[in-house]
Amino acid sequence: MPRRWRRWVGAWRRWSLWMLLVALVVSMLVTLVWLAGRYEASQVQTRLERDTQDAVADIRKAFAQNIQSLQALQAHNPDLASWESRAAELLSARRELARIEWRDTQLRVRAHSETPYRPLHWDPAARSGTHSEIALACSNARRISGPSYSSSYFQPMPDGMGGEMLEVCLPLIDEGRLQGFLVATYALQTVLVDLVAPGLQRTQEVSFTEADGTRLALVGAMRRGSRMFTAQQLFDLPGTTLILRMDSWHTAPSVFPNVLTALVTAMSIALVSVLVVLVRDNRRRLSAERDLGDALAFRKAMEDSLVTGLRARDLHGRITYVNPAFCDMVGFSAAELVGQISPLPYWPPEHAQEYGERQVVRMSGGLHPPREGYESTFMRKDGTRFPVMIYEAPLINAHGLHTGWMGSFLDVSEQRRVEELSRTSQERLQATARLATVGEMASLLSHELNQPLAAISSYANGSLNLLESPGGAPDPHDLDDVRVAVQRIAQQAERAGRVIKSVHDFVRRRDQSRESVAAQDLFDAVLPIIRLQARKLDVRVALDIEEDLPPALCDRTMVEQVLLNLARNAMQAMDDPQIHPRILDLRVRRAASNVARSWLEFSVADMGVGISEDVAARLFTPFYTTRAEGMGLGLSLCRTVVEQHGGFMEHAPRAPRGTVFTFTLPATP
Ligand code: ADP
Numbered sequence: 001m002p003r004r005w006r007r008w009v010g011a012w013r014r015w016s017l018w019m020l021l022v023a024l025v026v027s028m029l030v031t032l033v034w035l036a037g038r039y040e041a042s043q044v045q046t047r048l049e050r051d052t053q054d055a056v057a058d059i060r061k062a063f064a065q066n067i068q069s070l071q072a073l074q075a076h077n078p079d080l081a082s083w084e085s086r087a088a089e090l091l092s093a094r095r096e097l098a099r100i101e102w103r104d105t106q107l108r109v110r111a112h113s114e115t116p117y118r119p120l121h122w123d124p125a126a127r128s129g130t131h132s133e134i135a136l137a138c139s140n141a142r143r144i145s146g147p148s149y150s151s152s153y154f155q156p157m158p159d160g161m162g163g164e165m166l167e168v169c170l171p172l173i174d175e176g177r178l179q180g181f182l183v184a185t186y187a188l189q190t191v192l193v194d195l196v197a198p199g200l201q202r203t204q205e206v207s208f209t210e211a212d213g214t215r216l217a218l219v220g221a222m223r224r225g226s227r228m229f230t231a232q233q234l235f236d237l238p239g240t241t242l243i244l245r246m247d248s249w250h251t252a253p254s255v256f257p258n259v260l261t262a263l264v265t266a267m268s269i270a271l272v273s274v275l276v277v278l279v280r281d282n283r284r285r286l287s288a289e290r291d292l293g294d295a296l297a298f299r300k301a302m303e304d305s306l307v308t309g310l311r312a313r314d315l316h317g318r319i320t321y322v323n324p325a326f327c328d329m330v331g332f333s334a335a336e337l338v339g340q341i342s343p344l345p346y347w348p349p350e351h352a353q354e355y356g357e358r359q360v361v362r363m364s365g366g367l368h369p370p371r372e373g374y375e376s377t378f379m380r381k382d383g384t385r386f387p388v389m390i391y392e393a394p395l396i397n398a399h400g401l402h403t404g405w406m407g408s409f410l411d412v413s414e415q416r417r418v419e420e421l422s423r424t425s426q427e428r429l430q431a432t433a434r435l436a437t438v439g440e441m442a443s444l445l446s447h448e449l450n451q452p453l454a455a456i457s458s459y460a461n462g463s464l465n466l467l468e469s470p471g472g473a474p475d476p477h478d479l480d481d482v483r484v485a486v487q488r489i490a491q492q493a494e495r496a497g498r499v500i501k502s503v504h505d506f507v508r509r510r511d512q513s514r515e516s517v518a519a520q521d522l523f524d525a526v527l528p529i530i531r532l533q534a535r536k537l538d539v540r541v542a543l544d545i546e547e548d549l550p551p552a553l554c555d556r557t558m559v560e561q562v563l564l565n566l567a568r569n570a571m572q573a574m575d576d577p578q579i580h581p582r583i584l585d586l587r588v589r590r591a592a593s594n595v596a597r598s599w600l601e602f603s604v605a606d607m608g609v610g611i612s613e614d615v616a617a618r619l620f621t622p623f624y625t626t627r628a629e630g631m632g633l634g635l636s637l638c639r640t641v642v643e644q645h646g647g648f649m650e651h652a653p654r655a656p657r658g659t660v661f662t663f664t665l666p667a668t669p
Contacts, residue, residue: 021275025268036261041229044250048204049231052246055196055206056233059244062195063168063186063237066094067147070170070182073100080111087113095194098165099185105178107138118187121158137169138181140239145171148239152188152208152216164188164208164216166240188217205247208235220247309388309409312395317342317363320404329388329411331381348379362392362405369393375412386413445500447633451564452496455529459485459492488528495557502557516668517559518551519588519600526560530567530584539571539582546589550667552600558641559665565634566604566661572627573608573659583607591664598667599647607658611651619651638663 073086080102087100091113098120101112107128114120127134133150141148147170156162170182188208196206197219205220209232227250235242303310309326313319318341322334330337330346337345342359343352355376362369369392378388392407463485466478474482523543534541552559567584574582584606591601611619618624620639625632642649647664654660 021272025272029265029268032264033261041227044229044248045231048229048246048248049233051199051201051204052206052231052233052244054199055246056235056244058199059191059195059235062094062096062191066097066184067168067170069094070100070168070184073102073182074172084111084113087111088116091115092117096186096191097184098187098190101183102180103134103138103183104180107135107181110180115187117190119158121156134167134169134183137167137239138171138183141169141171141181142178144238145173146238147171149237151240152210152242163190166191166242168237189219192217192219201248203249205249207245207247209243209245211241211243216242309411311337311407311409312404313407314404315363315402317359319344326409329380329386329409330378346378346380348377348385351377378409386411387416388412447631447637448499448561449496451529451568452492452499455492455532456489456496458532459489463489492529498557499561502555502561513555514553515556516551516553517556519545519549519602522552522556522560522563523586523588525556526563526567529564530571533568533571534584537571537575537582539574539584541584541586544585544587549588549590549600550598552665553668554645554665555641559645562638562641562663563602563604565638569634570604570606570608570659570661573606573610576609579607579609581607590667593667597669599664600667601662601664603660603662605654605658605660607654610653610657611659616651 069090073083073090078086083102087102091097091100092115095115095117098115098118099112099122102110104110109124109128114122126132129135133153137148137150147168150167150169152164152166154162155165164187166186166188168184168186170184172179172181192206192208200206200220205218207218207220208216210216229248229250230245231248232243232245235244303323306323306325309329310321310323311319311326312321318339319337322337324334327334327337332345342356344355347355369390371391373389373391376388376390377385379385389410389412390407391409392405394402395404395406397403463482466482466485467474523545527541527543530541533539563586567586570584571582574584584604587603587605589601591599593599615626620636621632622636623632624636639649642663642665645665647666649661649663651659651661
């Protein structure tokens with residue numbers, strides 16, 4: 001959870017940085033556009049104000065020139081007719097002048113002339129009143145002894161239209177005395193048309209206004225566009241003040257007021273894009289670098305932890321790389337090995353020539369190293385030799401070019417030592433096994449022959465006793481007994497011979513001769529010997545064989561031996577003065593069987609001392625015995641015999657005391 005949270009915080013921080021950057025760029029662009037727009041507007045405004053000033057200056061200059069021209073009319077005391085013709089001349093030259101009058105000191109009109117360009121309707125009454133504009137201008141002109149202008153007024157025209165007029169009154173002074181006045185009338189509209197309009201732009205409109213903004217005369221284009229710029233300039237004349245106003249219309253400014261702004265915008269977009277690409281590229285490169293670093297570290301760790309020596313050589317046999325395991329193996333450092341060429345320092349001098357020749361052949365491509373590797377001998381730095389397995393393969397680079405050879409090396413000295421050890425121990429084992437077989441055979445023979453020999457000895461002693469009767473010649477009845485005893489001796493000797501043979505076969509693990517023998521026959525063969533010992537030990541022998549038993553399929557002699565061994569052990573277990581009665585139970589019955597095979601179960605039960613847990617654990621171990629004269633081979637032999645027949649052997653305590661040994665044998669099908 002905290003890990004995911006940390007990743008989320010990281011992503012959020014990255015994103016917010018990007019947003020900040022974008023916001024910064026956008027706000028910069030907006031500011032730039034706004035500043036550019038403002039700059040452009042201020043440029044337009046300045047130009048307009050300059051134009052207005054120029055227009056006012058033009059009008060002022062023209063008015064001043066007109067004053068001079070008017071004064072020129074009075075030169076050389078003209079008569080009325082010549083004055084009028086000169087005035088008409090002046091009027092046709094200066095279109096802005098509508099009328100010129102020559103008035104006396106009482107402001108009565110002496111002569112006048114009108115513009116030939118527009119017919120005007122002059123009302124003499126309005127022009128002669130003492131309160132008319134002319135009277136006011138002229139009284140002012142007299143006071144200041146110079147030209148004075150009236151306020152503007154509307155003059156209707158015959159066509160029903162009209163125009164705003166402005167009078168200028170010029171006092172005529174000769175030798176310090178007022179002689180009269182010159183009154184000239186300006187048509188304001190024409191002033192604008194003739195003096196200002198030629199320099200006017202299409203988007204501009206110029207007008208004379210009063211202080212309160214009322215338009216008196218106007219020239220210019222129709223209103224277009226949405227943005228309006230206005231400039232006003234005071235146009236003061238002696239006696240009156242007009243305002244010249246200039247309006248300029250502009251179309252709505254474009255988003256990018258000029259090419260520069262567009263360029264800067266494009267550049268910043270390009271810059272941000274390049275930045276994005278760079279950052280992404282950088283991030284990809286970082287991750288690639290990290291992956292490469294990991295891969296390199298992994299490779300290094302792998303090479304260092306390898307127990308196999310690695311060595312690379314170029315096509316000339318020069319060592320280009322060795323790993324730490326190789327250095328450990330030969331005892332030379334990497335610096336001592338890399339760059340070395342034949343003969344290499346770890347070649348034993350006695351083999352150097354052979355190795356050198358072999359290498360030349362291999363490098364020339366004449367001999368391909370075997371896939372399963374080859375064995376060689378190397379020399380450590382301390383001079384000791386050791387065997388190595390070499391697996392070498394061509395080194396192919398990323399472009400598929402054969403650039404050298406890569407070899408892996410295994411120090412096989414330990415392997416060789418183990419092999420040597422195991423070979424000698426194998427030999428020793430075989431010798432021991434042979435000895436063991438001989439020993440086993442000897443032990444078995446001596447063990448198994450004990451019984452027939454003991455029997456023979458007791459029969460022989462018995463016979464001798466009978467023959468050495470005190471009466472001299474033996475009793476004919478005793479002679480019969482002796483005959484029987486001698487027969488038994490012969491039987492036992494034969495039996496001893498059979499024992500020797502079967503033990504011999506047994507030891508050599510030959511196939512036993514299996515025969516079908518009735519349980520009764522088996523007991524018939526061993527009971528005389530058992531009874532012999534039983535009589536000596538005061539044991540009663542009880543035999544119980546189940547009715548209608550199938551005969552057993554077995555090696556007769558060996559099974560008889562098993563029965564003898566078990567019976568003898570049982571009787572020895574009861575050889576204790578405390579134990580009474582002493583009964584040996586011998587039993588045969590059918591054991592659990594299946595369809596394929598039926599089994600017989602033999603049991604030998606005693607009422608002896610029983611088997612302690614300690615003894616039970618080692619019962620079947622060869623040579624384990626608790627008796628001074630015992631050999632400890634009886635039970636181990638019994639079990640081997642039974643198991644060789646496919647049966648099994650076990651023992652269990654018997655109530656109230658004693659032990660039961662049971663074993664199974666296959667029945668004849
Ligand atoms: P040995 O008879 O030569 O001692 P065995 O292998 O026949 O060797 O018997 C091993 C030991 O098992 C005997 O020394 C004895 O202590 C114990 N043993 C065998 N049979 C019996 C038995 N029926 N009752 C008690 N102890 C027995």
